[in-house]
Amino acid sequence: MKILRTKKAASATSAAWRRDGQSVALVPTMGYLHDGHLSLVRIAKKRADRVVVSVFVNPTQFGPNEDFERYPRDEKRDFALLRKAGVDAVFAPTPEEMYGREGATVSLSESALSTVMCGAQRPGHFAGVMQVCLKLFNIVRPDVAVFGEKDAQQLAVLRRMARDLDVPVKLVGAPLVREGDGLALSSRNTYLSPEERKRALALSSALATAENDWREGRCDDARRAVASIRRRIAKAADSVDYVVAVDKDTLEPVERLRPGVLIALAARFGKTRLIDNHILR
Numbered sequence: 001m002k003i004l005r006t007k008k009a010a011s012a013t014s015a016a017w018r019r020d021g022q023s024v025a026l027v028p029t030m031g032y033l034h035d036g037h038l039s040l041v042r043i044a045k046k047r048a049d050r051v052v053v054s055v056f057v058n059p060t061q062f063g064p065n066e067d068f069e070r071y072p073r074d075e076k077r078d079f080a081l082l083r084k085a086g087v088d089a090v091f092a093p094t095p096e097e098m099y100g101r102e103g104a105t106v107s108l109s110e111s112a113l114s115t116v117m118c119g120a121q122r123p124g125h126f127a128g129v130m131q132v133c134l135k136l137f138n139i140v141r142p143d144v145a146v147f148g149e150k151d152a153q154q155l156a157v158l159r160r161m162a163r164d165l166d167v168p169v170k171l172v173g174a175p176l177v178r179e180g181d182g183l184a185l186s187s188r189n190t191y192l193s194p195e196e197r198k199r200a201l202a203l204s205s206a207l208a209t210a211e212n213d214w215r216e217g218r219c220d221d222a223r224r225a226v227a228s229i230r231r232r233i234a235k236a237a238d239s240v241d242y243v244v245a246v247d248k249d250t251l252e253p254v255e256r257l258r259p260g261v262l263i264a265l266a267a268r269f270g271k272t273r274l275i276d277n278h279i280l281r
């Protein structure tokens, strides 16, 4: 597995593969890898001849009072996991390599898709996500990029960006991976105390209950479903940021539950903000 530290090396490596007629998949991550990230790698391997994983805690998507400094990092472990998973190259630049000494001056402005849900609580977050992903796409020029449905809003925002700006990459969504007891895998789970982790199970169980009630014909009223999820998680969480039922592509609120509806939520346990969601199929 190649370890690439510079944009030049990442571009050259990918360009050489493409010259040889090989397709390239990119999996962007912020590292501190878990099975959710590795499931994206498996999908990427099926979709392309070569897989590049980026490991970069992107400063521009963190707000001033967020956890950029304390975000968990373990490069050695990440690289060992990626090597074992059969990744061809890891791109792990420093912020200075990525943005230059002066930082970036051009940014992408947010739209209706990026100012709701997580975007309402984290102003500028999705502008930073779009910025870093567009840079990664331009550096690596992948045929395919794989993103988790764990971050369903991120996927919707990036699909829209790729469409609006004619970015020549195919975005592939990967199913959300959970622990055996239902907790959505996240690098931020490491912040949770055992007691907070136990309470956090309310998120996945409230989503599962809503899915069951819908599937068995007990509730297809979106407002009622959202209210019932909110009630359940409010009992367990220290605060609830949002619960919504929206179309998974437009993120517009829906009245009735149906396949393609994204039920998404964010809640806080102690200092940790967790997101979870379920897409009705």
Ligand code: AMP
Binding pocket: 028, 029, 030, 031, 036, 037, 039, 040, 146, 147, 148, 149, 150, 151, 174, 175, 176, 177, 178, 184, 185, 186, 187
């Ligand atoms: P992150 O390192 O948190 O920026 O995540 C990198 C990629 O992994 C994103 O596309 C995430 O959506 C995806 N991801 C994170 N957690 C999960 C999960 N539990 N299941 C599936 N994909 C995930």
